[in-house]
Amino acid sequence: MSIARAxxxxxxxxxxxxxxxxxxxxxxxxxxxKLLREVAWLKALPPRAAERFPRVLEVRTGADWAEYxxxxxxxxxxxxxxxxGTLTVGEAVGGTRSIVAFAFDxxxxxxxxxxxxxxxxASYVDKFWRRASAGRGLSARFDRLCAAGSLEINGRLxxxxxxxxxxxxxDTELLxxxxxxxxxxxxxxxxxxxxxxxxxxxxxxxLDPRGSTVTGDADSDYLEDLAKLRTCTxxxxxxxxxxxxxxxxxxxxxxxxxxxxxxxxxERFAALDAWLSEELPARALARGDTDWRVRWDFVTPLxxxxxxxxxxxxxxxxxxxxxxxxHATGVRLxxxxxxxxxxxxxxxxx
Numbered sequence: 001m002s003i004a005r006a007x008x009x010x011x012x013x014x015x016x017x018x019x020x021x022x023x024x025x026x027x028x029x030x031x032x033x034k035l036l037r038e039v040a041w042l043k044a045l046p047p048r049a050a051e052r053f054p055r056v057l058e059v060r061t062g063a064d065w066a067e068y069x070x071x072x073x074x075x076x077x078x079x080x081x082x083x084x085g086t087l088t089v090g091e092a093v094g095g096t097r098s099i100v101a102f103a104f105d106x107x108x109x110x111x112x113x114x115x116x117x118x119x120x121x122a123s124y125v126d127k128f129w130r131r132a133s134a135g136r137g138l139s140a141r142f143d144r145l146c147a148a149g150s151l152e153i154n155g156r157l158x159x160x161x162x163x164x165x166x167x168x169x170x171d172t173e174l175l176x177x178x179x180x181x182x183x184x185x186x187x188x189x190x191x192x193x194x195x196x197x198x199x200x201x202x203x204x205x206x207l208d209p210r211g212s213t214v215t216g217d218a219d220s221d222y223l224e225d226l227a228k229l230r231t232c233t234x235x236x237x238x239x240x241x242x243x244x245x246x247x248x249x250x251x252x253x254x255x256x257x258x259x260x261x262x263x264x265x266x267e268r269f270a271a272l273d274a275w276l277s278e279e280l281p282a283r284a285l286a287r288g289d290t291d292w293r294v295r296w297d298f299v300t301p302l303x304x305x306x307x308x309x310x311x312x313x314x315x316x317x318x319x320x321x322x323x324x325x326x327h328a329t330g331v332r333l334x335x336x337x338x339x340x341x342x343x344x345x346x347x348x349x350x
Contacts, residue, residue: 019072023057027067035066037211041218048106049185052206073205079193079238082272085264089271091199096272097279098202099195100229103187104283108222112184115221120178120295121169123224124302127214128165135309141320142312145254145327152253153328158335161305161327167338168298174341177291178298180221188213190225192232193241223292226280227299233273235304235333239265240325241311247321254328297337304330 018025028035042056054070061067078095081087087095116122136143145151151158159167168174187194188210196205213220231237239245244262248255258266284292308327311319 022072023069024054024072025067025069027065029065032061032064032066034211035068036061038209039066039068039211041209041211046110052102052106052204053209054205054207073196075196075198075203075205077193078195078197078204079191079232081197081199082192082268083238083242083244083262083265087199087268089268092268092272093275095197095199095202095204096229096275099204099206100226100276100279100283102204103190103222103225107185107187110185111219112182113219115180115183116217117179119180119183119221121175122215123213123220124299124306125165125169127306128161128302131306131309132162135312138309138312139315139320139323141249142309142323142327145249145324148252150252151328151331152250152255153332154255156332158331161331161334164331164334164338165302165305168334174294177294180223180295181289183217183219183221185218186210186220186222187225187228188220190228192229192238221295221299222287223284223289223295224299224303226276227296227303230273230276230296230300231304231307233269233276235300235326235329236266236269237304237307237326239269240322240329243318243321245321245325247324249324254324256325294341297340298334301330301333301337304333 016027018027026035036059039056039059042050042053045053054073057069057071059066059068076086082092132146136146146161149160149163151160158164187206189208190206194207196207198204212218239258239262242262244259244265245256246259248257280292280296304326308323308330311323311326313319
């Protein structure tokens with residue numbers, strides 16, 4: 001059974017958010033249909049799940065736009081307080097524990113069905129190729145990094161993203177393990193920049209649910225959400241986006257150092273990554289998911305690689321640095337996953 005593509009334009013929803021008194025209005029012009037799928041998803045949530053998402057107050061549409069109103073929430077964005085040092089390590093772990101517990105105990109607790117044949121390839125591998133193609137030509141710096149046959153990343157040599165993905169595609173036994181046993185309700189963009197958190201109480205609100213997968217399905221692998229979270233804890237997405245990486249480019253490689261101000265945040269993200277790695281085994285095995293680690297290890301870098309060209313809007317030195325570091329991090333993690341899970345000739349070379 002094949003899965004049709006329904007991602008639409010690779011840049012997603014072009015939207016603006018406005019605050020007026022006690023209301024927030026989220027508007028989309030390009031990406032109108034995606035916004036309406038988000039609204040439909042929010043309205044269909046069961047009551048226990050809906051408590052942790054914005055309440056849709058009013059929806060307005062036009063021929064080429066859509067918008068909806070939600071209640072204003074004064075809590076800070078979790079990404080910001082993780083990066084700027086407002087949260088302690090204990091508060092960061094406590095807040096994340098509450099969010100992950102809600103996801104497993106409520107959001108993922110019902111509405112399951114067998115995963116379609118070819119789900120992993122259509123959702124993550126095909127998406128990588130589409131994003132790589134669509135991003136070509138936007139930035140000479142990014143093109144040069146992607147076109148290199150091998151990449152030296154912080155002093156270690158790796159094969160290119162394209163070569164690593166081709167190695168994955170050749171391993172049919174591994175691909176079979178990567179298809180999840182079931183799909184169900186999911187958030188779709190489960191990252192810290194889509195969470196509002198009240199640190200004193202660990203109350204939170206989840207923003208910007210996707211409403212559907214890149215193939216147009218309403219259901220996905222729950223590990224996609226946890227892999228999105230791992231792009232933050234291990235891929236350091238929030239710090240990269242904050243401009244904390246000081247990039248140096250070579251002929252066929254890239255290196256970076258972290259700004260001094262980022263050191264406390266690096267410690268917080270390391271603690272979160274350690275906690276997440278300890279928490280997930282019992283959660284996944286309770287669902288009878290024995291291959292969860294394999295999928296987690298591959299979905300995380302594929303999401304980073306697909307996200308990297310998305311950052312090139314607009315193209316400037318800052319967004320290029322972000323795209324370069326996210327791409328290189330994706331290459332490193334994908335090489336490690338291939339080495340760990342048995343694909344030949346995909347090892348990391350010193």
